[in-house]
Amino acid sequence: MEQHLMTQVEDPDALPQPLGEYKPVDYWQAHINTLFYQLRGDQQRSFYQTFTSADYRLAHALAADYFEQVTKRDRAASKQGSSVTRSAGDTAPAVSAASLTVMEWGPGNGNLAACFLGHLQRLDKAGQVYPRVRYVLVDSQASALEQARSHPDLVPHLSKVESLCADVENLATVADGTVDRIVCNELWNELATKLIVKKGGEYEEEHLRPNLNERKAAAIADWSGFVRAFEAKDIEKLKQCPPFLDDLIWEREYHKVEWKDVPYRKTITEFMKAIDDEVLVPVNLGACASIKEAKRVLASNAVGFSSFDAGTADLRVLNDPDKPCYGQFGGQHSFMVNLALIQAVAKHLGIATTTVETQREFVGSRLGTNVMTLMDVLACHPMVGSKVPAWELDRLTLQTIRALNEIYESPYQRTIDFPLRHEMPAQERESAQGILRSLKPNGIPDTIAYVTEEELSQAQAELETLGYEREAVMMALGAPPSPVEYYHFAFRP
Structure with missing residues (x-):
């Protein structure tokens, strides 16, 4: 058998x-x-x-x-x-x-x-x-x-x-x-x-x-x-x-x-x-x-x-x-x-x-x-899918959250739970911890939160500085x- x-x-x-x-x-x-x-x-x-x-x-x-x-x-x-x-x-x-x-x-x-x-x-x-x-x-x-x-x-x-x-x-x-x-x-x-x-x-x-x-x-x-x-x-x-x-x-x-x-x-x-x-x-x-x-x-x-x-x-x-x-x-x-x-x-x-x-x-x-999750947004970045250390993806995630938080306003206060990897270099860890401390309590609450098309559009300039392409994000919004x-x-x- x-x-x-x-x-x-x-x-x-x-x-x-x-x-x-x-x-x-x-x-x-x-x-x-x-x-x-x-x-x-x-x-x-x-x-x-x-x-x-x-x-x-x-x-x-x-x-x-x-x-x-x-x-x-x-x-x-x-x-x-x-x-x-x-x-x-x-x-x-x-x-x-x-x-x-x-x-x-x-x-x-x-x-x-x-x-x-x-x-x-x-x-x-x-x-x-x-x-x-x-x-x-x-x-x-x-x-x-x-x-x-x-x-x-x-x-x-x-x-x-x-x-x-x-x-x-x-x-x-x-x-x-x-x-x-x-x-x-x-x-x-x-x-x-x-x-x-x-x-x-x-x-x-x-x-x-x-x-x-x-x-x-x-x-x-x-x-x-x-x-x-x-x-x-x-x-x-x-x-x-x-x-x-x-x-x-x-x-x-x-x-x-x-x-x-x-x-x-x-x-x-x-x-x-x-x-x-x-x-x-x-x-x-x-x-x-x-x-x-x-x-x-x-x-x-x-x-x-x-x-x-x-x-x-x-x-x-x-x-x-x-x-x-x-x-x-x-x-x-x-x-x-x-x-x-x-x-x-x-x-x-x-x-x-x-x-x-x-x-x-x-x-x-x-x-x-129209909505998509933060993970859907991250999947649009050219870095995702390439052979980079996992901590670099963590850094990108935090940078993306910070960019969206300039627009995102939740009616609730939540503390995002985002543990940093041990292998993250000391200087990068310090920078990442700084981002975490700066995140507002009514910002994006976790990595699978929904964001709207309007929020993405308003944050597009900030997202583009991180390497996101508007066309890729818009295509993801309508993806099957x-x-x-x-x-x-x-x-x-």
């Missing part, structure tokens, strides 16, 4: 020490996620940033969209002499005129909630929408909910904020048809995902086995106790051990799919007919389960559901054997979202219409401008999506 290591072994003479048995990918995914958030939840931004960790523009786009949708619905209801609008034949409850329940699934550090509520309040000059909103943070980890609620900019809105500790695939305490809006950002890539491949008419799925390098294992005095704690997810005992999540070595092999444990078999196998043999495909079962639950809890006239995540709906990309099905960040597996399959499952669930657009399109259209891109998936009941 095919079997190989997923992680490079540093010392080929050191044998990996098994931490468990071969299990389906989604089993170990859930296991490691629990450990990650219990052991490293407060360090999450050290491993990766989301588009809402520090930036505000996605939240503002969501707030602008929600305000527009609710006021449009209210006007329609007023014309009909009713507080609600419903489609013919609807049997599900409609949204209450008195209360609007907005849910955020996987609220992270609370920045999206804070910026959404703050902007909604500013937009709602007549006080017709914001006072009615009840904002519910949903996460399976109580510690994550506490962290989100502690965000300083959320404090003025805490009277409107509630917490629900639950899995989004099973919101048992939430009644049918009681929610108006659901938003989740970069959550689907962490939910249960199988990796399935078609081989000669049969279907197999990837199984993983976790190991530690022998040298790493030797640093743990009570190995058998550590293995028991790992298997039992005993967080208190694991906290007493040396850090290990970055040092996991995963072996993989393939087994026939046990279809009795997999929902939507017919939809999945029908979808796989368009995929070549031997091509591994992500099957985001957690995302599918969350859509089913969203459909249940949304009111009949709800504004609806939105998910933002990295993935593709392009069958040509999904059929590419070299596509990146997942990556590892801080020990976690982060999976590409198979939007094409999710659309098929949504149709199976009776959702008539789904929308898939790039996240950038969503943000730009709701804010009335990458094969794997951040998308907005949406539906209404």
